[in-house]
Structures are given as structure tokens and as C-alpha cells.
């Protein structure tokens with residue numbers, strides 16, 4: 770018998786795993802494909818991830834969290850730090866499944882004057898200090914800016930970022946600021962300005978549901994901004 774081609778098998782395994790994760794996201798209604806979607810910035814796309822819907826099926830969230838925890842199981846971790854409340858439930862599932870039984874904390878993301886800012890709430894300061902081993906958890910990695918800021922924050926406090934777990938990575942590089950990113954799905958989907966959109970050219974009806982839904986949410990988010 771010929772031995773299996775290990776490298777090829779590993780690639781196939783990764784592809785198969787990724788397909789399973791994508792199917793799970795589809796089941797929760799978070800991942801939309803084969804559509805023609807209007808994005809809030811006015812661009813069009815054929816697929817879309819509504820990351821908030823990922824957590825609506827708790828057993829799926831637990832399963833996905835366990836996959837990330839397993840990937841980082843060989844490293845001792847003191848704290849799983851969510852990039853924000855958005856990734857907190859997945860972060861909880863990762864922390865629950867990791868053999869080190871790490872603690873859990875979350876940062877707060879803000880944009881002020883066009884600049885992104887991450888803050889560690891004061892009550893979590895005692896959790897991250899000199900030598901603390903931290904696993905960062907993000908839902909959707911696009912530019913990696915939030916993660917870079919969070920790495921700076923942890924290192925400034927004397928902690929060490931062991932790695933980054935993510936639900937979805939849109940970037941080509943599997944690292945941010947020299948830290949490995951392990952994501953359940955790695956996929957970038959192209960977005961087009963309306964005048965260059967191939968779906969418009971094919972006269973596929975435009976789905977404006979996501980933008981409308983977002984507009985309906987505006988009053989409450991404006992209110993929250995005003996309080997800061």
C-alpha cells in the first residue's frame with residue numbers, strides 16, 4: 770500500500786472542515802450566498818455574513834468554540850479576551866472548551882473622530898498583567914486594525930498574546946502583527962460599485978433587506994453614541 774500524501778490530506782482536511790463550518794453558518798442564517806446584496810456603503814456583493822446570527826443556535830456556537838479551543842489546546846492560556854461584546858458568546862464557548870480553563874474578558878471597540886479605539890474595562894484590569902497568556906477572539910477579521918490595537922493593549926499591560934481565534938477571516942494573510950490567526954472560515958468575497966457589478970449586468974434582483982434592517986436599528990445606536 771502506498772502511504773497517504775500527508776500534505777495533500779491536510780489541505781483536503783482543512784477544506785472539508787471549512788465547508789462544514791460554512792454549512793453551520795448557513796444553517797444559522799448568518800451566511801448568505803448566491804444572492805445580490807446591497808451593502809450599507811452602497812456596494813453590491815454576491816455573499817454576505819451577518820455575524821450576529823451565528824450565536825442563535827447555542828449548540829452550534831458551542832461546537833464552533835470547541836474547534837477553536839482544540840486548535841489552541843497545546844498552549845496554556847490564562848485569559849480569553851474577546852475583541853468586543855459581539856464575539857463574547859463565542860469567546861465563552863472557547864474558554865469553556867480549552868483545557869487550561871482560562872478566564873474570560875472582553876474589550877470595548879469605539880470609533881471616535883474616524884479613529885478606532887479599544888478599551889479594556891477597568892474591572893478586567895486585574896485579569897491581564899505581567900506574563901498573562903492571552904488568546905484573542907474576534908468574530909470577523911477584515912483589516913485586523915482592532916486586533917493590532919488589542920495586541921498593543923495586552924503587551925502594554927505586560928501580557929503575551931498567544932494567538933488569535935476568529936470565526937471568519939477576510940484577509941489573505943493568516944497573521945496579524947506577527948500573531949497567527951486561526952479562523953473557522955477563510956473567505957473573502959468581492960464587493961462591487963453598482964456601475965461595475967456583474968450581478969447588475971445579469972439583471973439579478975437587488976436584495977436591500979440588510980440595509981433596511983440596519984436603518985431600522987439606527988435610532989438606538991445614535992442614542993448610545995450620544996451618551997458617551
Ligand SMILES: [Zn+2]
Nearest residue numbers: 813966968969
Ligand atoms: Zn449589483
